[in-house]
Amino acid sequence: MPSAWDLWAVLIAALLLGWGWWRVFGGFPRARGPAGVLAARELAFLAAAADATYPEGGSALPSGTQAGIPAYVDRYVASVPSTIGFLMRLLFFLIEHATLLFAAPGGGGRRRFSSLNAEQRSAVLEGWGESSWYPRRLVFSSLRAILTMGFFSDPAVLRTLHLAAKRIESPVVEADLLYPAVGAHPSTIAHGPEDLGSPSGVPLAADAPLHPDHADPTG
Amino acid sequence: MSGSDRGAVRVFAEYERDFTEQADVVVVGSGPCGSVVAYELAARGKRVVLLEEGPPFTPQDFELDGAFSMSRTMREAGLRTTRGTVIPTMQAIALGGGSLVNSAICVRPPDFVFEGWEENFEIEGTRRADLDPHFDAVEAFLGIAPTPDEVQGQRNLLFRDGCDALGIDSEPIARNARGCRGSGECFTGCRSRAKQSMDISYLPAAIHAGARVLTSLQVQEVLTEGRRASGVRGQVVEPFSGRRSHRFQIDAKAVVLAAGCMATPILLSKSGNLANRSGQVGRNLQFHPGIAILGVFPEKVDPGFGATQGYQSLAFLREGFKLETLWAPAAVLAVRFPGYGHDLKTRLAEVPYAANWDAIASCHRSLGTVRPKRGASLDPILTWRFHSEDAQVLGGALYQIARIFFAAGARKILPGVYGVPGEIHSIEEADVLRTHRYAPTDFVTASNHAFCTTRMHGDPAKGVVDPRGRAHEMDGLFLVDTGIFPRCTSVNPMFTGMALAHRSAAALADQL
Ligand SMILES: Cc1cc2nc3c(=O)[nH]c(=O)nc-3n(C[C@H](O)[C@H](O)[C@H](O)COP(=O)(O)OP(=O)(O)OC[C@H]3O[C@@H](n4cnc5c(N)ncnc54)[C@H](O)[C@@H]3O)c2cc1C
Numbered sequence: 001m002p003s004a005w006d007l008w009a010v011l012i013a014a015l016l017l018g019w020g021w022w023r024v025f026g027g028f029p030r031a032r033g034p035a036g037v038l039a040a041r042e043l044a045f046l047a048a049a050a051d052a053t054y055p056e057g058g059s060a061l062p063s064g065t066q067a068g069i070p071a072y073v074d075r076y077v078a079s080v081p082s083t084i085g086f087l088m089r090l091l092f093f094l095i096e097h098a099t100l101l102f103a104a105p106g107g108g109g110r111r112r113f114s115s116l117n118a119e120q121r122s123a124v125l126e127g128w129g130e131s132s133w134y135p136r137r138l139v140f141s142s143l144r145a146i147l148t149m150g151f152f153s154d155p156a157v158l159r160t161l162h163l164a165a166k167r168i169e170s171p172v173v174e175a176d177l178l179y180p181a182v183g184a185h186p187s188t189i190a191h192g193p194e195d196l197g198s199p200s201g202v203p204l205a206a207d208a209p210l211h212p213d214h215a216d217p218t219g
Numbered sequence: 220m221s222g223s224d225r226g227a228v229r230v231f232a233e234y235e236r237d238f239t240e241q242a243d244v245v246v247v248g249s250g251p252c253g254s255v256v257a258y259e260l261a262a263r264g265k266r267v268v269l270l271e272e273g274p275p276f277t278p279q280d281f282e283l284d285g286a287f288s289m290s291r292t293m294r295e296a297g298l299r300t301t302r303g304t305v306i307p308t309m310q311a312i313a314l315g316g317g318s319l320v321n322s323a324i325c326v327r328p329p330d331f332v333f334e335g336w337e338e339n340f341e342i343e344g345t346r347r348a349d350l351d352p353h354f355d356a357v358e359a360f361l362g363i364a365p366t367p368d369e370v371q372g373q374r375n376l377l378f379r380d381g382c383d384a385l386g387i388d389s390e391p392i393a394r395n396a397r398g399c400r401g402s403g404e405c406f407t408g409c410r411s412r413a414k415q416s417m418d419i420s421y422l423p424a425a426i427h428a429g430a431r432v433l434t435s436l437q438v439q440e441v442l443t444e445g446r447r448a449s450g451v452r453g454q455v456v457e458p459f460s461g462r463r464s465h466r467f468q469i470d471a472k473a474v475v476l477a478a479g480c481m482a483t484p485i486l487l488s489k490s491g492n493l494a495n496r497s498g499q500v501g502r503n504l505q506f507h508p509g510i511a512i513l514g515v516f517p518e519k520v521d522p523g524f525g526a527t528q529g530y531q532s533l534a535f536l537r538e539g540f541k542l543e544t545l546w547a548p549a550a551v552l553a554v555r556f557p558g559y560g561h562d563l564k565t566r567l568a569e570v571p572y573a574a575n576w577d578a579i580a581s582c583h584r585s586l587g588t589v590r591p592k593r594g595a596s597l598d599p600i601l602t603w604r605f606h607s608e609d610a611q612v613l614g615g616a617l618y619q620i621a622r623i624f625f626a627a628g629a630r631k632i633l634p635g636v637y638g639v640p641g642e643i644h645s646i647e648e649a650d651v652l653r654t655h656r657y658a659p660t661d662f663v664t665a666s667n668h669a670f671c672t673t674r675m676h677g678d679p680a681k682g683v684v685d686p687r688g689r690a691h692e693m694d695g696l697f698l699v700d701t702g703i704f705p706r707c708t709s710v711n712p713m714f715t716g717m718a719l720a721h722r723s724a725a726a727l728a729d730q731l
């Protein structure tokens with residue numbers, strides 16, 4: 001027959017477990033990203049990390065979330081082999097929850113990364129990035145690399161930095177009579193010998209029209 | 220499928236059942252080395268079947284976004300790294316292999332590289348003069364020529380100016396490109412169709428000469444009959460997902476492995492540890508670790524325009540490094556910017572004023588291994604250790620790049636190396652790059668030049684192949700990718716790989 005103390009102990013343990021679960025997994029918005037691979041909690045972490053890395057203001061460049069980093073990373077994780085995707089998600093989990101063990105500076109620092117205030121998030125990133133311990137720096141640079149790829153996927157960023165791709169008409173070369181697009185049947189090859197051309201060698205003009213994916217939709 | 224229609228290409232959508240074919244020679248891998256062999260043998264009237272795991276890419280398949288491009292064209296989504304000292308290293312999975320995504324740099328190594336090969340690895344007949352006819356043949360075929368000034372763009376020409384100011388020899392990079400427009404997007408695929416990657420150069424010629432190029436086929440095993448290689452077998456794989464389906468077998472008088480130096484050792488291991496009495500298969504992995512520095516100029520550079528890599532200096536090869544200009548998708552380069560937050564954004568706003576130059580180092584002391592994973596995967600387990608003396612060589616290279624930047628008028632440089640200032644504003648401040656004692660882990664380095672994992676050696680007990688790529692202990696088995704280099708080339712490896720493959724093709728043709 002369990003004593004009252006045992007019942008109390010079970011109750012307290014359950015509460016602690018529930019609290020721990022909440023600290024790790026609870027309290028996030030519910031929506032998933034466009035590719036539906038990342039959970040809401042991972043997107044919340046990415047939004048926090050994106051804006052800590054690329055905050056709003058300071059230059060003509062947008063913030064991390066304005067550049068659409070979380071949605072981009074969601075699509076990217078969906079596109080890589082599952083083991084690599086798993087490692088990326090582990091990376092997000094690690095940084096999001098490391099501050100539960102190693103508190104961020106300032107009051108209430110023992111919270112998930114995404115629950116910290118902006119200054120604390122910066123301090124945490126600095127801790128990872130400047131660490132004298134190589135594996136910690138590696139974790140930081142891996143996260144930053146993923147966020148940076150997302151930042152530079154934003155056509156507005158590319159246009160601001162004069163890096164948007166130009167429209168290029170690909171001349172038809174002999175190979176185009178041999179191979180269909182990836183996944184298609186050769187019967188879909190639309191070109192014939194009469195279409196053959198050759199690369200022009202004309203330098204791309206600085207004011208050449210942009211590739212449709214990078215052009216400003218508002219004109 | 221009939222095995223009789225010569226001179227054709229097959230793609231994933233055409234495989235409906237298991238199949239077998241016969242050939243004189245089966246070539247595994249359509250990278251620069253395999254493609255040269257396939258063409259040279261087909262042109263000599265041999266029945267050639269070339270197998271490639273990746274699909275052909277057309278301009279409409281190219282992704283402008285660096286990360287998504289990598290996840291389509293590269294093995295392991297382009298995120299392959301070594302264990303030990305972590306170094307990212309990419310291998311393509313596409314018709315044309317690395318040539319589809321590389322910068323088309325073609326450099327002949329200087330004589331002292333080949334002298335070193337001969338002296339240290341008991342090799343004969345492999346001096347630069349011996350190989351020059353093979354370099355010449357490849358050069359003529361691909362139209363390899365120095366990058367024209369009109370498509371250099373400022374970020375390449377500033378390098379020239381800096382070198383000139385210091386009296387350092389530099390030159391426009393010779394590339395396998397015809398009609399380059401300076402789009403700087405060699406990494407994601409040349410939409411201008413100027414880069415003479417294998418899929419649009421050697422392979423169409425091989426097909427016209429009668430070769431059968433079968434794509435989306437993963438070779439899983441080399442077949443043998445006694446001491447002789449007799450063919451290969453494997454499975455059809457779906458592009459991008461890698462899902463396996465129908466089985467195939469190609470029976471041939473000779474097997475040529477050109478799967479790349481991180482894949483050929485795996486194939487040999489998975490085929491019953493083939494051709495490995497020397498124990499050297501998968502050992503001696505070497506890289507050219509690379510490091511890039513960003514320099515910011517007072518005037519606009521507009522780095523988005525210009526040939527991907529247009530200028531180089533070979534002046535420091537004997538000191539162990541080569542200097543080049545560099546461009547890649549912005550996202551890939553921006554990974555090198557230090558910091559985060561407003562600092563990072565301020566730095567990024569300077570991108571239109573920036574140029575990026577790099578050094579690749581010859582690191583004979585830094586060695587690694589390629590080992591197979593358990594199970595059906597053909598992805599390698601890579602280990603590598605960056606030797607601390609080689610790290611100092613890279614540090615020396617950083618200092619030289621800094622000098623060139625300041626001589627060209629840069630107002631600051633961003634070395635991106637742990638332990639030295641994130642920004643350096645003058646050549647005096649840059650002295651720290653020369654005096655600093657570097658730890659191998661201080662660098663964010665990367666390398667797509669890999670070699671030596673099935674090295675040639677005159678002594679069968681110490682190497683896997685002879686200088687013509689013939690396996691020492693097997694008949695009818697040739698290895699022709701960059702794995703056969705006994706030591707690194709000190710310059711970009713593709714051209715040397717192709718010249719050696721050109722010579723191997725002649726040796727194999729004589730033997731058939
Ligand atoms: C981004 C990048 C830029 C580079 N820039 C340059 C440069 O400018 N100049 C230079 O000299 N070098 C450059 N390099 C290196 C150069 O591309 C390689 O050294 C060269 O491609 C090696 O040629 P290879 O034929 O040995 O192997 P690869 O080019 O790797 O070709 C091997 C082929 O075999 C296929 N394969 C592998 N396993 C199997 C299997 N089991 N079944 C069927 N097929 C298989 C692969 O899919 C691949 O297509 C670069 C590399 C990269 C990744």
Ligand code: SF4
Pocket residue numbers: 323396398399400401402403404405406408409410411412413414525526527
């Ligand atoms: S720089 Fe542009 S045009 Fe020139 S070869 Fe590379 S991708 Fe093609």
